[in-house]
Every structure is written in C-alpha cells, then in structure tokens.
Amino acid sequence: MGTNKEESVKKLFTAESAKIDTNRGEPYYDELFIKCQNRLEDLKQLKPLNNRMDFTQSIEEQGLERRDFFKWASATTAMLMLPASFTPLVAEAAVLMNRVPVIWVELSDCAGNSEALLRSDGPQIDEIILDIISLEFHETLQAASGHQAEKQMEEAMEHFKGKYLLFVEGAVPLGMDGNFGTIGAGGETFVDHLHRAAEGAAAVVAVGSCATYGGIPAAAPNPTDAVGVMDVVKGKPLINISACPANPSNMVGVILHYVLTGAVPELDSLLRPKFAFGYRIHDNCERRAHFDAGEYVEEWGDEGAKNNFCLYKVGCKGPMTFNNCSIIRYNEGVNWPIGVGRGCIGCSEPDFWDKYAYERPMSNANIKAPTGGVEKTVDEFGLGLLTAAGVGIAIHAAASAVVGKKEDGGEA
Amino acid sequence: MAKQGYKQIKRMTPAMRIIHWVNVVSMIIAIATGLYIAAPYYQTFIADPAVDKYVMAWNRWGHFIVAIIFDVTSILVAYLFFFSRFEQPYKKVLPTAKNIKEFSAVAVNLLTLNRKKNFDSTHTDSFNTVYFSIFHLLLAWMLFTGLQMYVHGLASGESSIGAWWPAMLHLVTDWTIPVSSWMLGGFDSNMATLMDVRITHHYTMWFLIVWVVFHIYYQVWRTIFWKEADIAIVIGGSKFVKEDKSSKELDTH
Numbered sequence: 001m002g003t004n005k006e007e008s009v010k011k012l013f014t015a016e017s018a019k020i021d022t023n024r025g026e027p028y029y030d031e032l033f034i035k036c037q038n039r040l041e042d043l044k045q046l047k048p049l050n051n052r053m054d055f056t057q058s059i060e061e062q063g064l065e066r067r068d069f070f071k072w073a074s075a076t077t078a079m080l081m082l083p084a085s086f087t088p089l090v091a092e093a094a095v096l097m098n099r100v101p102v103i104w105v106e107l108s109d110c111a112g113n114s115e116a117l118l119r120s121d122g123p124q125i126d127e128i129i130l131d132i133i134s135l136e137f138h139e140t141l142q143a144a145s146g147h148q149a150e151k152q153m154e155e156a157m158e159h160f161k162g163k164y165l166l167f168v169e170g171a172v173p174l175g176m177d178g179n180f181g182t183i184g185a186g187g188e189t190f191v192d193h194l195h196r197a198a199e200g201a202a203a204v205v206a207v208g209s210c211a212t213y214g215g216i217p218a219a220a221p222n223p224t225d226a227v228g229v230m231d232v233v234k235g236k237p238l239i240n241i242s243a244c245p246a247n248p249s250n251m252v253g254v255i256l257h258y259v260l261t262g263a264v265p266e267l268d269s270l271l272r273p274k275f276a277f278g279y280r281i282h283d284n285c286e287r288r289a290h291f292d293a294g295e296y297v298e299e300w301g302d303e304g305a306k307n308n309f310c311l312y313k314v315g316c317k318g319p320m321t322f323n324n325c326s327i328i329r330y331n332e333g334v335n336w337p338i339g340v341g342r343g344c345i346g347c348s349e350p351d352f353w354d355k356y357a358y359e360r361p362m363s364n365a366n367i368k369a370p371t372g373g374v375e376k377t378v379d380e381f382g383l384g385l386l387t388a389a390g391v392g393i394a395i396h397a398a399a400s401a402v403v404g405k406k407e408d409g410g411e412a
Numbered sequence: 413m414a415k416q417g418y419k420q421i422k423r424m425t426p427a428m429r430i431i432h433w434v435n436v437v438s439m440i441i442a443i444a445t446g447l448y449i450a451a452p453y454y455q456t457f458i459a460d461p462a463v464d465k466y467v468m469a470w471n472r473w474g475h476f477i478v479a480i481i482f483d484v485t486s487i488l489v490a491y492l493f494f495f496s497r498f499e500q501p502y503k504k505v506l507p508t509a510k511n512i513k514e515f516s517a518v519a520v521n522l523l524t525l526n527r528k529k530n531f532d533s534t535h536t537d538s539f540n541t542v543y544f545s546i547f548h549l550l551l552a553w554m555l556f557t558g559l560q561m562y563v564h565g566l567a568s569g570e571s572s573i574g575a576w577w578p579a580m581l582h583l584v585t586d587w588t589i590p591v592s593s594w595m596l597g598g599f600d601s602n603m604a605t606l607m608d609v610r611i612t613h614h615y616t617m618w619f620l621i622v623w624v625v626f627h628i629y630y631q632v633w634r635t636i637f638w639k640e641a642d643i644a645i646v647i648g649g650s651k652f653v654k655e656d657k658s659s660k661e662l663d664t665h
Contacts, residue, residue: 022568022569214603278567278568280565282565283565291468292469293465293466293467293468293469294455294465294466294467294468294471295465296455298455312452313451313452317607319564320561320564320606320610321606322564322567346607349605349606350604350605351603355605355607355611356605356607360451361450362450362451362610362611362614363447363451367611378611378614378615378618379614379618381615382614382615382617382618383618385619386618386621386622386625389622389625389626390625393625396525396629396633397629397633399525400526400633400637403525403527404525404526404527404637405525405526406526406636406637406639407526407529407637407639
C-alpha cells in the first residue's frame, strides 16, 4: 500500500517530526512583508469571482463589529506564526479571499469536515470567511446535481485552470480498480475523479484524516484498500489538514496563507502546516497539572471526572498527538474534546482509529502482536513471553537437577 | 586466596562491575517508573493539591535520570567493547570459524545439561559475548526510542539549554519512527506513527525483562554445574578454575 520499498528505506533516514521555527529573523519577515503586499496589490486588480457577498457587509449583517474582525485578524496572524506587523495584511487578505477559487470534492467520507464548517453555534468570522470564499464547486452544498453538477465542475476546472485550490475530503479507495466508490452519472471512480480534479489545481488541500491518511475507511482491515490523497496525487503542492473533523480555523489559515503569500505554508513531514500541527496537545492542555500530579479519571463519571482530572487512564492520547486544538479549540474557542471531559483520540495522527482511539492507555489496548495474529495488549504479549521463558527455564533446571553433570564430581 | 588446586582468574575489572550494578539498579527503576508512565498503576487520591503531589512528574523524572545513567554506561560499554585494555568483546562476536565453534560448544553445553563441555571456560566465551551484545542492542533501541518520545515535548524547537538539543535529538532519533512502524508490520502495512515508537519501546521492555531472567538463571546454573564460582565474578571480579586445567588451556592462548 502506498509507498514502495526503496522509498521506505529512504524515509528511514530522512524522517522528521514536527519542528517549528517560530522566529526566522527580521530580514526574512521584511522580505515576506513586501512580497505579501505586492501579492495583495495584484489580487486587488482582479474582480471577485462569482462572489455571493461582500465581506464587510456580511460581517455587519451577522451582527459582528469591525472590532471583532480585527481581533480575529490579530489572532489569526499569531496562529500563522507571523509577526504582529502582518495583522493589517491578514485583514486585507481575508477581504480578498473571494479572489481565489476553490473546488471541493468529496470521496470516501462522512461529510464531517463540511459539517464542521457549516455547523457552529452562531456564524463566526471563520465561518463567514468560508462562506465568502469563491467556492466554485462543492457537491454537498450546491443546488445542482447529476449531469448539471458535473458540467459545473468541468466549467470551473476549465475556467480556473492552474489557479484553483482543490479541497479534498475523504479517502481514496483503490481496491477493485477503485470501484468501491464512484461519482456522478458516468460512474467515474473516486481515484479518477481525484486525478482529474487535481490536474489543473494550483495546490491540493486534503481536509480531514480520511483525505490525509485514509482515516477511518483505511482502518484495519481496510477492505477497500483506502489511502490518503498524498499517496495518489504526485507532483502538486499538497497540504494536509488532518483531524476528525479538521478545524475550520486551520482551513481558513491555509487559504489565507495562500492568498497572502501565493505559497503553501511551511509543512511538517506529514505535509501538515506547522502553524497548526507544530504543537503537542498535551503541552497546552488545561488538565496537564493533573497529569503531572498523578490525578486521573479512573472511570467515566467518578470523583476524578467530576474534578476535571487528567483523562490519560481513560485513553487520552494528547501526549502523542500534534494539533492546535488545545490552544484554539473548536467553534471559535468554545470548547474541545478534553474540555468536555473525554480524552483525545489522536484524530490528527496517521492510523488514529487503530492506534490511538481505543479509550485506554496503549499498554492496555489490543494491538496486533509483531508476529501478526491475535490481537493482544503489549503487556499480555510480554507476560506470555516471560511465561514461555520461565517454563523453558523450569524445564531446563529440573532436567539439570535430575540428569545434569556437575563438572567437579565427588562434591555433590 | 584460591583454594588448594584452584587458580583464581580475573574476569571483570572494577569498572565493569560498577557498570553492571549501576545498570541493575537503573533497570529496576526504569521498569517500575516506565510501567507507571505507560499506565499509572497506583492512585493518588489524597488530599494534597496537585502541585504538591507531582506523582507522574516524579516518575518521569526518575525514568529520565536512569535513562541518562544508561546513556553514560552505554557509551562506556561501547568504548570498552572495542578498546578495552582487559578484553575486547568485539573480537568474540565476529563470525569467525573459531567463534562459531565456541558459540556452538557453549550452546551444546547448556542443552546437554553440562554433559558435554568442549570449550575453555576460563575466559569470556563467544556465547556470552553475543548474549551481552544483544542486551546492549536492546538497550540502545530503548535509548533512541525513549529520546524520540522525549523530544515530542520540545515541539517548539527550543529548550532551556538551547535549540541544539532538540535539533540533535531529532537528527539522531527521528529514524526510529519509520523503523518502529516497520517492526510492527513491515514496509507496506501502515503509515509510520508516533504511537509505533511507544509500542516498540514497551515491547522492548519485555524483551529486556526476559533477557534478564535468562541471564540470572544462566549465571546461577553455571555456578552450580561448572563448579567454578562464576557467580562471584560480578562481585569479586574473578572465578576459580582447576590448576591443571587453567595451566593447560592458558598455554594455548
């Protein structure tokens, strides 16, 4: 699946975990600032594409003030790891987002990432901005269907060839020649659909864990041989925004970064933007003090749970998960999984369904033994190994006692 | 003073014995704290506020301290492996005809319950050296995977002693992520994840425990059946062999 042997060997010695360079020095930012300014000037010359709303008007209609918008702009600047001097540029870029066309396709998915954008307790600036981006095609949201929808997509791909951002939601099933999933009246397979849509894209953004790594469709035993977009699309700038669902703030961040600089943000080895996935959840968790203290929720609803104790023993995977949800949370900072009293399931990491989401510490979870075969916990496997060694030793000791030969005869 | 008719043979230098016992203590602490870190097995429902208890933090602190001690002893052992003035163990793990013969002879000795003993038991044999080398490879794997998990906490790329420290740790340990994944399922089965590193670190603990169990058994068994006081090596540094035998076989060296 995915990579071949040679590539894997190469990977062994070039693997990189998340490393962030948060301060690249003044000359770098000065140059970037000028570059961004020029880029925004160019974008201003363009007319808004197909735009449904004017940005300033739409935030007013939603009852938000200009002050809220600037608060958002400075927070987003910080999230993108840019110096505060970039705030006016970020604000300007947000207004100009309707100049960048976006095509959104769905493959093996539950539309959860689309839902994440649409469903929040009230329209917030992130969501408004996603309303006004020039979304040229989105299967779930558009009114068109059938041949009409296909035609619309073709027109959009033709018209914005080489300029549009392709957002992909969902895994790509490769089994049975891709026939596990087809789309449209022509019965095009998901994989062909993706290749066709990616061909003319300026960059591809995989949204959610399914599009990033195959996610839940790729969980064991992966009957459809599902993979992520990065295993299928080659030779295009690719950005992964993993998590289940991906945080709308991070989607906006990626689009904004693209609008602002014309380039993809800095990525980690899993092609995730470092501004979002450079943080470990555990290090910014509000329950971290309870972790260090050894105060754990032992079972759901116990005294510890009532006291907001650490969720490590009920399987929280914050210590091995990189994402910014412990900082920015979901739905404009309203809450996040640990805030509602359930552990992190590592949804932004590869293979999260098999390796993270089992709601107990790793050593108590059933994981395939190195030999394959029956699923056992690591400790059960280890105790089995120890028992086998003990039995072997006992047999050897007993046999030695009965028929063993002591070198120095006479004495024994 | 050696018993009449026996000759005292030096087998471990004071440095080797100190390293041995430091490793023993470190390993007990590493296992006790490591199991707690993996899945906290005792509760701390006591009235003190969180900041006073600090139970997980102390366990992790203890785990890191013994890891650092293991780092130091491993570097020393690696040095002695090649450059010791006493015995250079690397000479005993090379797959030469002589070593293979000796290795087989010692294995046969163990399997025949000491009814056959066709090798010189005065010096460290090839079987033992290979066995100890396996231990140190397992330990090295623990150190690399452990430091990989440790550097996840330095996500900012900064540390109190400078940016070089996390940078170096990434450089030296990032390869353990794909290698762990490969160990757990081969090149083609899964994407490399940080969890794979935890899983192999935890598995390796069990392999080390099994290693120790056999190690202790074998030393005791040798002492009982060879009758050369092998168990004394790790305390006094020497064992005893019959005069005639040692003089005969030492001639061949």
